[in-house]
Amino acid sequence: xxxxxxxxxxxxxxxxxxxxxxxxxxxxxxxxxxxxxxxxxxxxxxxxxxxxxxxxxxxxxxxxxxxxxxxxxxxxxxxxxxxxxxxxxxxxxxxxxxxxxxxxxxxxxxxxxxxxxxxxxxxxxxxxxxxxxxxxxxxxxxxxxxxxxxxxxxxxxxxxxxxxxxxxxxxxxxxxxxxxxxxxxxxxxxxxxxxxxxxxxxxxxxxxxxxxxxxxxxxxxxxxxxxxxxxxxxxxxxxxxxxxx
Amino acid sequence: xxxxxxxxxxxxxxxxxxxxxxxxxxxxxxxxxxxxxxxxxxxxxxxxxxxxxxxxxxxxxxxxxxxxxxxxxxxxxxxxxxxxxxxxxxxxxxxxxxxxxxxxxxxxxxxxxxxxxxxxxxxxxxxxxxxxxxxxxxxxxxxxxxxxxxxxxxxxxxxxxxxxxxxxxxxxxxxxxxxxxxxxxxxxxxxxxxxxxxxxxxxxxxxxxxxxxxxxxxxxxxxxxxxxxxxxxxxxxxxxxxxxxxxxxxx
Numbered sequence: 001x002x003x004x005x006x007x008x009x010x011x012x013x014x015x016x017x018x019x020x021x022x023x024x025x026x027x028x029x030x031x032x033x034x035x036x037x038x039x040x041x042x043x044x045x046x047x048x049x050x051x052x053x054x055x056x057x058x059x060x061x062x063x064x065x066x067x068x069x070x071x072x073x074x075x076x077x078x079x080x081x082x083x084x085x086x087x088x089x090x091x092x093x094x095x096x097x098x099x100x101x102x103x104x105x106x107x108x109x110x111x112x113x114x115x116x117x118x119x120x121x122x123x124x125x126x127x128x129x130x131x132x133x134x135x136x137x138x139x140x141x142x143x144x145x146x147x148x149x150x151x152x153x154x155x156x157x158x159x160x161x162x163x164x165x166x167x168x169x170x171x172x173x174x175x176x177x178x179x180x181x182x183x184x185x186x187x188x189x190x191x192x193x194x195x196x197x198x199x200x201x202x203x204x205x206x207x208x209x210x211x212x213x214x215x216x217x218x219x220x221x222x223x224x225x226x227x228x229x230x231x232x233x234x235x236x237x238x239x240x241x242x243x244x245x
Numbered sequence: 246x247x248x249x250x251x252x253x254x255x256x257x258x259x260x261x262x263x264x265x266x267x268x269x270x271x272x273x274x275x276x277x278x279x280x281x282x283x284x285x286x287x288x289x290x291x292x293x294x295x296x297x298x299x300x301x302x303x304x305x306x307x308x309x310x311x312x313x314x315x316x317x318x319x320x321x322x323x324x325x326x327x328x329x330x331x332x333x334x335x336x337x338x339x340x341x342x343x344x345x346x347x348x349x350x351x352x353x354x355x356x357x358x359x360x361x362x363x364x365x366x367x368x369x370x371x372x373x374x375x376x377x378x379x380x381x382x383x384x385x386x387x388x389x390x391x392x393x394x395x396x397x398x399x400x401x402x403x404x405x406x407x408x409x410x411x412x413x414x415x416x417x418x419x420x421x422x423x424x425x426x427x428x429x430x431x432x433x434x435x436x437x438x439x440x441x442x443x444x445x446x447x448x449x450x451x452x453x454x455x456x457x458x459x460x461x462x463x464x465x466x467x468x469x470x471x472x473x474x475x476x477x478x479x480x481x482x483x484x485x486x487x488x489x490x491x492x493x494x495x496x
Binding site for chain 1: 316323325405
C-alpha cells in the first residue's frame, strides 16, 4: 500500500511540475545553473570512468579470445557493442544516480529542512515547477554526456588494446566498423532520454517530500539512489524488450 | 484584518488545534504564545494556508482562505510576508538577491528599479554593507533583518513571523521586536507573531493569544497579562523568578 501512495504522490508531483510556470527570466537562470552543475559538472567523472572501463572491456575481451581461429577484430566489435548498448547508457546512468541524484535530493531536501520551500510557497510560487522543472530541462542534455561516454569508452578500449599489444590498430578499427547497426545508437539515446527523466524526477521526489533534519537528508539521498537505480534497471529491461526483440 | 473562526486541525489521531477563534487587527502586533507543542506553529501555518484545517474558517478581509483554489491562494499569498524561525533565506543568493527575489517573481519592473526598492528595504531594516554577502556570511540578527526586508518588499497586507528572535541575544531580540512593531505601524499591516519569548510579550504584545493543548486559553494585551488570574497563563509567563518579581512590582 505504501508503495502505491508513493507512486501516486510521484505522479501528482509530475502534474504539478508542469502546472503554473515560473517567470521565464527566473526559470532561464535556474536552467543554466542546473546545466552547469548537473551536466557540465559531470563530464569529468563520466570521461574518467568511460575511458578506463572501455579499456577494461577491451582487455577482458582480448584475454577471453584464446582460440586462434577467432579474428582479433572481435575485440573492437565487442567493445563497441558493450559500450554503446549497455555501458554508456545504463552503467553511467546508475553512476549518475549516485552523483547527480544525491545532489538533487540533498539540495531540495536541505531547502525543505531549512524552510526555504515553505518560504517559496508562502510567496505564492509553484515550488514543484520552480525546483523540479529546471532539472528536467537541464538533464534533457544528458544524451550529450552519453555521447562523450560512448566515444571515450571505445577510445579507451582502442588505447588499451593497441598499446597493450592485444591487437593491431587496423584490427580494432575494423572491429568497430563491423556489422554496425545505426539503430543501436538510436536505441541507446532513447534509453538515455528516459533515464534522464528518471534521474531528474525520482531524486527530486525524495528531496521534496522528505521530513526531519540533517540526518534525514542523508538518508533520503541514499534511498533516492537505491530507487533511482532500481527504476533505471527496470526501465532498461522494458525498453530493451520493446525495442530490440 | 484576519478572522479565524473555530478552526480545528488533526494529524492522524492527534487533535492539534481545537476550535480556535481569533481576530487579528490591522496595524497591531498580534502575538501567539504558548509552550512548545501547544499548536502555535500549526496555527500559524494554517493561517498561511500551508496546512488545510479540518473545520472552521480563516478570512482575510472578505476572502475565505478555506474556499480558495490553488490559484486564488497564490494570489493571496502575494499579499503576505513571512519571517521564518530559521530565516529561510535562499543560501545560493546574496542578501540583495534574496530581497529582490519576490519582486523579480511577481512584478514586471526592471532589475535596476527592483534593486532600488531592495536598497530602500535594506536601509529600513538597518542593514549596512551586506548587499553582496552570501547568507552564510552574516550573523543571525542580520539574517532576521534580511528576512524582514524580503517580507516587506512587496508591501504586504499581512506579516507573519515564526519565532523571529529565536537564537538571538536579548539586545538584538529587542531590536528585531521593535523593528517589526515599527514596520507594522508604519505600513499599517496585520502582523501575527509566533513566540515564546517573554521579552517580546512585554515589549510589543498589543494583542496576545495564549494557546494550551490546541485550545485558546486566554486573550488580552501586554498590560492585561500582568493582571490576569488565569493560572495556565501565569504559570507560563511568570515561570522565571525575574518575571515574578516584575509582576509583583507592577501590581
